[in-house]
Amino acid sequence: MQQRQITEAKRRLIRGENSTKELAFQFGFNSISSFSRFFKKAVGVSPSVFK
Structure with missing residues (x-):
């Protein structure tokens, strides 16, 4: 379940669909x-750095 959330969060960050706050x-x-x-913890970098 957590991996699925991470995958979806990464996809949305890459596409610029949502801000970190919205996610x-x-x-x-x-x-x-x-x-x-x-x-x-899951990816190794913060959402803002990943984006």
Whole structure:
């Protein structure tokens, strides 16, 4: 499930469909920082660096 979320978040970041803030709330995170930590742990870089 988490890998699927990461894959979808990466796709949306690459396409520029959503901001990090929008993605955080779309994926059910309570804050941008918690989403960023989740993303960085899985990918190795923050969403803004990945973008």
